[in-house]
Amino acid sequence: MKQRFFGTFLLVLTLLGACKSLQEKGTEQYLSGQYQYAIGTFSQILEEDPDNLEANEIVAESYRLSNRIENSAPYYQKLVEEDPSFNRYFFLGQSLKAQQKTEEAKEAFENAKAYTQDEALLARVQRELEAIKLAEGIANYWPYHELVNYRELNTPGPDYAPIVSENFLYFTSARQASGIYPATGMPYTKLFRTRAEDLRVDVSGIRTLPEFQNEEGLNQAAIAISPDGNTIIYARGNSTSPKDLPETALFASYFRGGGFTQPIWMPVNEDEFWWNSTPAFSPDGNTLYFASTRPGGFGGIDLYKATKLANGDFGNAVNLGPNINTPGNELFPRMAPDGKFFFASDGHPGYGKLDLFVAENDENGKQVIKNLGENINSPADDFGIFFTNYPKEGFLSSNREGGIGDDDIYYFVDKTPKPKIVNVLLNVTTQERVAGQANQVLPQARVVLYDGNNKQLGGDFSNTNGRVRFTLTPEADYTIIASKNGYFSKSIPYTTKGKTPDPSTLVQDVTNVTLDTTLVLDQLILDKSIILENIYYDLDKADIRADAAKELDKLVQILKDNPSIRIELSSHTDDRASDSYNLNLSQRRAQSAVDYIVSQGISRDRLVAKGYGETQLIIPNAQTEEEHQVNRRTEFKVIEIKE
Incomplete structure (x- = not known):
């Protein structure tokens, strides 16, 4: 930008030497702000006398004051060689900087320091040197x-x-x-x-x-x-x-x-x-x-x-x-x-x-x-x-x-590239568990999708093939809940994290990724006992072990998914101790399990603890440790379904 709106800065010089009339004309042009005319006039003088310091000074300053400092370097260079000063070295540095000659510019700025004790001028030089260094690490503010x-x-x-x-x-x-x-x-x-x-x-x-x-x-x-x-x-x-x-x-x-x-x-x-x-x-x-x-x-x-x-x-x-x-x-x-x-x-x-x-x-x-x-x-x-x-x-x-x-x-x-779109198509299949057989398709089950903030995103009934489809986003967490009258409702966490390709590797604007998951529902039958697997206790103790707590957490989730049911949680022992001892031990174990479930946020009035001791053996007259283990079990059954 030629600085048409910059003010006139006066430099009073005593011009000596040959071509006095031409120098006077050029000086008058310069002092009146006619920088281009002054450049033309003093360039004629420099053709005959390249070492004329006054002519070099005015040409250099005229270029600088008309915002063409990048053209002034050879004239300032001549000046610092013959009669160095702070301003001449400083402006030479600015001229070289404007030409992207950073190493030469730094040398000129460093040389300028030797010609002043003024702290303000030294600070200005240091600012120029720091600016050159900082410019090397500039990042694009708008990359695209x-x-x-x-x-x-x-x-x-x-x-x-x-x-x-x-x-x-x-x-x-x-x-x-x-x-x-x-x-x-x-x-x-x-x-x-x-x-x-x-x-x-x-x-x-x-x-x-x-x-x-x-x-x-x-x-x-x-x-x-x-x-x-x-x-x-x-x-x-x-x-x-x-x-x-x-x-x-x-x-x-x-x-x-x-x-x-x-x-x-x-x-x-x-x-x-x-x-x-x-x-x-x-x-x-x-x-x-x-x-x-x-x-x-x-x-x-x-x-x-x-x-x-x-x-x-x-x-x-x-x-x-x-x-x-x-x-x-x-x-x-x-x-x-x-x-x-x-x-x-x-x-x-x-x-x-x-x-x-x-x-x-x-x-x-x-x-x-x-x-x-x-x-x-x-x-x-x-x-x-x-x-x-x-x-x-x-x-x-x-x-x-x-x-x-x-x-x-x-x-x-x-020109920011349009993001590559990845659609995650999730097929959810609902099935029911059938004892002694493979799981069967369960149609007309209600399936609801929630996001990571527990906000409902959609829901539908599974079709005759037990199928419901949802569209998810990549790298996100969800919860899926399936329910149907006569069955325990069931929720499962689902994530798409790590299951889709990196968008930067895709060529097409839209990519569909199909995933599958299955929810298996159990029939909800009043007074039908359901065995909780892997609920173990230390010998003669009723404390809940860490491994048992993980299994009880599954029952906690069932109770959360089915808020209308009330259950009896029962504990059973083998027959290797007295009836009264086993009855008391099983009651303490059942109560311990109930207390744990209550600690996980389930209301106590939905739970009944019942110890049966050895009164309901699955294998009477058990002989092996494995048979005794079958008899030592924890069960639950639904005893009430609230409307």
Whole structure:
């Protein structure tokens, strides 16, 4: 971005030597801010006298002050070889940095340290060195955003700072220009607009701004339009007329009585000698952000904000502070709807000149500054971001290599790959357990699916084949419950974790994975005893062992799945002790089992503990240990079904 809106910085030199008349002409051009003309004049001198320090100084400074510092390196190099100083080494470092010659830039910055004791200057050098190091680890803020030159919209001259308002694209361009801006040798810029819908621009309908007439012989640029469309603010300056304002300032035009007023100088400028530019409204229109060189900043150009007053004007400007502003330059602010703040800067760690950054809060609420990365930024100037569909689509400006001409308008789009979809199709089969036979299909069983938060996702009755189908998502946990009158309801956990392919390995957009599971239901018959397997007790003890607790947990689940049943839990012994001893032991064991079940959240009034001792032997006159084990058992039976 050729800095058409940068102020005039004066360097008073005593020019000596040959070609005095030519030097005087060049000096006058330089001091009046006609940097391009000064470069041309002193280049003639350097053709005859390459070692002329005064000529090298003015050419180097002219390139720097017109934001072409990358072209100034050979002139600063000549100066540090003949007459080194802090500024010459420092600006040489900046020039080399802009060319991506990082090692040479670091050497120049290190050399600059030897020519100053000023702590502020030393800190500025250190900041540059740290920025070079930090730039090596920049990650793309939007990894899948792609930037495209809007070639049909651009011209060989500058085209930049696009915004969209009420289906019109407004931007700055040097097309149809009359006159040359002597600081850069480029045509003066005007404001243009054309119809646009999102990123689709009617390039055949580009016209100069119809709301008011562009002025001749000066630059008009960086337009901002309030969200309601009733206020236009833009930067105006660089006139060569001694009767005009001495510096770039913000002007405003208001919609009144069916049309826009003639632009007027805004009070927020405060001083006609202060440079003010690149305005932007907050999403609600109540805050105006802009860039300024007014005193009290942190160096170079800083970003400010002003809040709208009751009368519609904007109040005193407030500096955005040292977290955003640097000793370098910050311009082109843009507040996003979610509170993130985008801006251009050459003072934060980046790739060379102006880069685009975002200020956002981290997880601790602290504001952090992030470079948008190399898929958005370049070694050249990148600035003026505007979103048409935040944050996926929008425009920005850049003078990077490969463009049409000077500054060009680019558009960006989010090309995040569509996620590969994996559908998990789960076939649930309901069966019933039949003693002495294979499990049988159980149709018309109610099957309900719940997610990991116990929210019901769906349910249906199994068909004649005992089949119900659900669609699940990968890497998720579920619970499936099956029920039918006359049967114990049953719930099982089910997970799809680890059961589907990695989406990154898939080729097709949609992949279906079919899985199967079965729920086997037992008939619910009053007073029918059901043996609980593997319920063991230590000899002559009634305490619940860890292995027995795992088996009792299954009964706990049955009771949870069937809240309407009441059961008797019974314990039986073998016949190798007295009747009274066995009866007492079995009662204590049954009660111990009931107490455990109650501890797992089951109401005590649903349970009856009953010890039968050796009165109900399955194998009378048992002889072997295995036979005795059959007799030592724990059972339960349903004794009541509540409606």
